[in-house]
Amino acid sequence: MTSRDSRADRRVGYARSLIDQGDLDGALSLLEQTLELAPDWLDLLILTGEIRAKLGLRAEAVAIFRHYLDLSTEDRHGAMLHLALLGAAPAPEVQQTSYVRALFDDFAERFDRTLLQSLDYQGPVLIAEATGNAPGGLGTVLDLGCGTGLVGERLRQHCSWLEGVDLSAGMLEKARDKKIYDMLHQADIATFLLEPPRLYDWIIAGDVLNYVGGLENVMTGISMALRSGGRAVLTVEALDSTGGAEGEVMRLLPTLRYGHSAAYVRAMAADARLVVLDQRTEMLRLEAGEPLASHIFTVERPSAGTAPAIGSSDLDPEPRINS
Numbered sequence: 001m002t003s004r005d006s007r008a009d010r011r012v013g014y015a016r017s018l019i020d021q022g023d024l025d026g027a028l029s030l031l032e033q034t035l036e037l038a039p040d041w042l043d044l045l046i047l048t049g050e051i052r053a054k055l056g057l058r059a060e061a062v063a064i065f066r067h068y069l070d071l072s073t074e075d076r077h078g079a080m081l082h083l084a085l086l087g088a089a090p091a092p093e094v095q096q097t098s099y100v101r102a103l104f105d106d107f108a109e110r111f112d113r114t115l116l117q118s119l120d121y122q123g124p125v126l127i128a129e130a131t132g133n134a135p136g137g138l139g140t141v142l143d144l145g146c147g148t149g150l151v152g153e154r155l156r157q158h159c160s161w162l163e164g165v166d167l168s169a170g171m172l173e174k175a176r177d178k179k180i181y182d183m184l185h186q187a188d189i190a191t192f193l194l195e196p197p198r199l200y201d202w203i204i205a206g207d208v209l210n211y212v213g214g215l216e217n218v219m220t221g222i223s224m225a226l227r228s229g230g231r232a233v234l235t236v237e238a239l240d241s242t243g244g245a246e247g248e249v250m251r252l253l254p255t256l257r258y259g260h261s262a263a264y265v266r267a268m269a270a271d272a273r274l275v276v277l278d279q280r281t282e283m284l285r286l287e288a289g290e291p292l293a294s295h296i297f298t299v300e301r302p303s304a305g306t307a308p309a310i311g312s313s314d315l316d317p318e319p320r321i322n323s
């Protein structure tokens, strides 16, 4: 995050150290002065909105996020999501791709180091375990939201074909450098799954569905892109561990990611005619130093002639999204 004004950059650096020390008021007053030097600096504007929201200055925060949306057509910073968290807009049913793309383009350079060294990311290990470490091989595999390829690296030796899809060009560049994918695509996963280039033996979705929101389209797409008897491993952030209310199926969290209940994933799988073979809850990684619980599902598209259980009787017909 830099402007074209070195004085403004220095002030933001100092404000960030104040934030780290917990001095939000001090940081806000410094950032407000800095905005006078660089009034069009959108990163800075959004930061002042976030601090106001944290300080409980709701009306001011809402005004800032709305002002941001007047200036930005793309909403790379998720102002709409902030408004939803403040109760000033409905939570989007499906996450905005411009926000996710920008987030991961910015993160790509530091992603592997941060996930593996600071956040103790367990996704690759847990997903490999969920595939049963595939005696005899996994066959053709599609890695949804492949990112830089941390899961792909782990699975590569078991795949006859490994294909990845991701929104972020920055993340895909890192994945391409690893030379582990047979093919990579820059696309939204729900759109990609509508017309997959082939059918897959396995589909993997590691730490990506929490950036998507509503899972109906993705789950239907997974079902359509699996060959008969093919399987998928999916992780979601466990809503139950992030304070979900009884019966709640999905929630936009303060992290601007979505949490999902296990019952919701089961219902979406059943609606897409996928059979749940396994469900476990594990620590996926750390979040602010605390373990972040994730549900890990293994589902199967039944072989032709096998009738899967259909329906989602344990849920409301209209899932609720809360923010």
Ligand SMILES: C[S@@+](CC[C@H](N)C(=O)[O-])C[C@H]1O[C@@H](n2cnc3c(N)ncnc32)[C@H](O)[C@@H]1O
Pocket (backbone or CB within 6 Å): 097, 100, 101, 104, 123, 124, 144, 145, 146, 147, 148, 149, 150, 151, 165, 166, 167, 168, 171, 187, 188, 189, 190, 205, 206, 207, 208, 211, 212
């Ligand atoms: C936390 S990273 C996980 C990357 C990888 N699966 C792993 O486990 O290391 C989430 C990735 O999902 C991608 N992503 C999020 N939403 C997406 C969407 N709707 N379509 C495609 N990719 C998406 C992001 O760009 C990012 O690379």
